[in-house]
Amino acid sequence: MKAKPRSNKILIPVDGSDRSLNTVRYIAKIKPFHQMQIVLFHVYAGAPESYFDLGKDPRSTGTVAYVRTWEIQQKINTRDYMQKARRILLHAGFPEEAVTVKIQKRKQGIARDIIKEAREGYDAVVARRRGLGALRGIVLGSVANKLLEKLNFLPLLLAGRTAVGKKLLLAFDGSPGAMQAVNFVGSTMGSSDFKVCLLHVIRGSAEAALEYQRIFSPQEYTEGAEIDMASRFEEAKTTLMESSFKENRISTKIITGVQSRAAAIVKEARQGDYETIVLGRRGVSQVRTFFIGRVTNKVIHMARDRTVWVVR
Numbered sequence: 001m002k003a004k005p006r007s008n009k010i011l012i013p014v015d016g017s018d019r020s021l022n023t024v025r026y027i028a029k030i031k032p033f034h035q036m037q038i039v040l041f042h043v044y045a046g047a048p049e050s051y052f053d054l055g056k057d058p059r060s061t062g063t064v065a066y067v068r069t070w071e072i073q074q075k076i077n078t079r080d081y082m083q084k085a086r087r088i089l090l091h092a093g094f095p096e097e098a099v100t101v102k103i104q105k106r107k108q109g110i111a112r113d114i115i116k117e118a119r120e121g122y123d124a125v126v127a128r129r130r131g132l133g134a135l136r137g138i139v140l141g142s143v144a145n146k147l148l149e150k151l152n153f154l155p156l157l158l159a160g161r162t163a164v165g166k167k168l169l170l171a172f173d174g175s176p177g178a179m180q181a182v183n184f185v186g187s188t189m190g191s192s193d194f195k196v197c198l199l200h201v202i203r204g205s206a207e208a209a210l211e212y213q214r215i216f217s218p219q220e221y222t223e224g225a226e227i228d229m230a231s232r233f234e235e236a237k238t239t240l241m242e243s244s245f246k247e248n249r250i251s252t253k254i255i256t257g258v259q260s261r262a263a264a265i266v267k268e269a270r271q272g273d274y275e276t277i278v279l280g281r282r283g284v285s286q287v288r289t290f291f292i293g294r295v296t297n298k299v300i301h302m303a304r305d306r307t308v309w310v311v312r
Contacts, residue, residue, distance in 0.1 A: 008035075008036040008037070008123040008124070008187070008188065009036065009037040009039065009121055009122045009123055010027070010033065010036050010037065010038050010039070010122065010123065010124050010125075010126060011039050011041055011114070011117060011118050011122045011124070011125045011126070012024060012027065012038060012039065012040050012041065012125075012126045012127075013041050013042070013043070013110075013114045013125070013127055013143070014040055014041070014042050014081075014082070014085055015042070015110075015143075016042070016077070016078065016081050017128075019128045019130060020085070020128055021084070021085060021088065022128070022159070023126060023127065023128045023159045024040070024085045024088045024089060025088055026126070026159045026164060026307070027089070027126060028088050028089050028091075028092035028094070029092070029164040030164060031192055032188055032189050032191070032192045032194070033188075034092070034093055034094055034098075036098070036123075037098050037100070038089060038094065038098060038099050038100070039100045039101075039102055039117075039122075040082055040085050040086060040099070040100070040101050040102065041102045041103075041104075041114065041117055042078060042081075042082060042101075042102070042103045042104075043104055043105075043106050043110045043113045043114065044074065044075075044078055044103065044104075044105060044106065045105075045106050078103060079103070082101045082103060083101070085101075086099050086101055102117075110143055111142075111143045111146035111147055111150065112146075112150075114143070114147065114151075115147065115150055115151055118151060118153075118154055119153070122154060123154065123155075124154055124155040124156070124157060124184075124188075125147065125151060125154055125155070125156050125157070126157040126159060127143070127144055127147055127156065127157070127158060127159070128141075128144065128158070128159055129141065129144055129158050129159070129160065129304075130144065144158065148300070148310065152281065152312055153312055154312060155184050155309060155310065155311040155312060156309075156310045157307065157308075157309045157310075158300065158307065158308045158309075158310070159307050160275075160303070160304070160305050160306045160307040160308065161304075161305045162275045162305050162306055162307065163275065164275060165273070165274075165275035165276075166192075166193060166194045166195060167194070167195050167196075167197070167272070167273060167274045167275060167276070168185060168189070168194060168195070168196040168197070168274065168276045168277075168278055169196075169197050169199055169265070169268060169269045169272065169274035169276070169277050169278065170182065170185060170196055170197065170198050170199065170277075170278040170279075171199055171200075171201070171261075171265050171277065171278065171279045171280075171295070171296075171299070172198040172199060172200050172232070172233070172236060173200060173280075174200075174228075174229060174232035175280060176280075177280025177281055177293070177311070177312075178236075178279075178280045179235075179236065179239070179280075180280055180311050180312060181278050181279060181280045181309070181311040182198075182236045182239050182240060183239060183243075184278075184309070184311045185240065185278055185309075186239055186240045186242070186243030186244075186245060187243055189245075190240065190243030190244035190245050191243075191244045193249070194249065195249045195250075195251070196240065196245065196249065196250055196251075196278075197250075197251045197252070197253055197272070197274065198233055198236055198237070198250070198251070198252045198253070199252075199253050199254075199255065199265060199268055200229050200233075200252075200253070200254045200255070201254075201255045201256075201258060201261040201264045201265060202225050202226070202254065202255070202256045202257075202258075203258060203259065203260075203261060204256050204257035204258065226254055226256070229254060233252045237250050237252070253268070255268065260298070261295050262294075262295045262298030262299045262302055263298075263302065265277065265279075265295070265299050265303075266299060266302045266303045266306075269303060269306055274306075275306065275307060276306065276307045276308070276309060277299060277303055277306050277307070277308050277309070278308075278309040278311065279293075279295070279296045279299060279308065279309070279310055279311070280293070280296070280310075280311055280312075281293060281296060281310055281311060281312050296310060
C-alpha cells in the first residue's frame with residue numbers, strides 16, 4: 001500500500017503585535033496553505049530570575065509579588081493573543097487539527113529559539129519584515145534580519161504590505177538556488193490557480209554612461225546568454241508542470257541592458273502587479289563569505305512593500 005504523503009508544515013513566529021496578526025491573515029488568504037500544517041510559535045521573555053532571588057530579602061516581598069503578578073498577566077495576554085491568531089486561520093477555513101499553538105519561554109534568544117524550532121521538521125518559515133516596536137524606515141526588524149542571516153536551511157517568506165494576489169515573479173538565473181526556488185513554488189502552489197513568471201535579467205550597457213559601458217555585458221555575451229537561458233527556462237517549466245502547474249499559468253521573460261538586476265526585478269514586480277517576488281538564497285555567484293546573495297539582499301531592501309520568498 002502506497003504511503004500517504006506528508007503534509008507540509010509551516011512555522012509562523014508571532015510576537016504579540018498587530019503586524020504578526022497581519023502575517024497570519026496573509027497565510028489565511030492563500031488557499032494552497034490551507035492544505036498544510038500551521039504552527040503559531042511565540043517566544044516570551046518572562047521576568048529575569050534575579051527578580052525572584054529578591055524574595056530572600058524580606059524588604060523586597062512587594063517587588064517580587066508585583067513581578068509575579070505581571071508575569072502571570074503576560075501569560076494570560078499571550079494565550080489570548082495566540083487564540084486570536086488561531087481563530088483567524090480557523091475562520092478562513094483551516095481544519096482545527098491543522099493549526100497548532102506553541103508558546104515557550106526564551107532560552108537562547110528569540111531568533112535562535114525560532115531557528116531551533118524550525119529544525120523540527122518544518123518546510124518553511126513565514127515572518128513579518130518588522131515586528132513589535134519597529135521603527136519607521138527600517139526594512140527588516142532585528143529578528144527578521146537574524147532569520148534571514150541564519151535560517152539557511154529552509155525557505156523564509158517575508159510578508160509585505162501589498163494585498164495578497166495570485167501572481168508570483170520568480171527571479172531565475174538557472175543556478176541551483178534558482179531551481180530550488182522553482183521546486184518550492186511547484187510543491188506549494190502547483191495545484192492552485194497561481195500564475196508564475198520566470199524572469200531572467202542580463203546586465204548591459206544600454207542604461208550606462210559611455211565611460212562605464214565597458215564594464216557591462218557586451219552584446220555578443222547577451223545574445224549567447226539568451227540562447228542558453230531558453231533551455232534552462234524549459235527545464236524550469238517542465239519542473240513546474242510536473243508539480244501540477246498548467247502551462248498557460250507559466251510565462252518567461254528576459255530583460256537586458258540594465259545596470260542593476262535587483263532594480264530591474266523590483267521594477268518588473270511593480271509594473272506587472274506581482275505581489276510576491278521569489279528568489280534563491282544565492283545565485284550563480286555563490287560566494288561563501290556572503291550569507292545571502294547580493295541581488296537577493298538588494299531586492300529585499302528595495303521591494304519594501306512586496307512579499308519576498310527567499311528559498312535556500
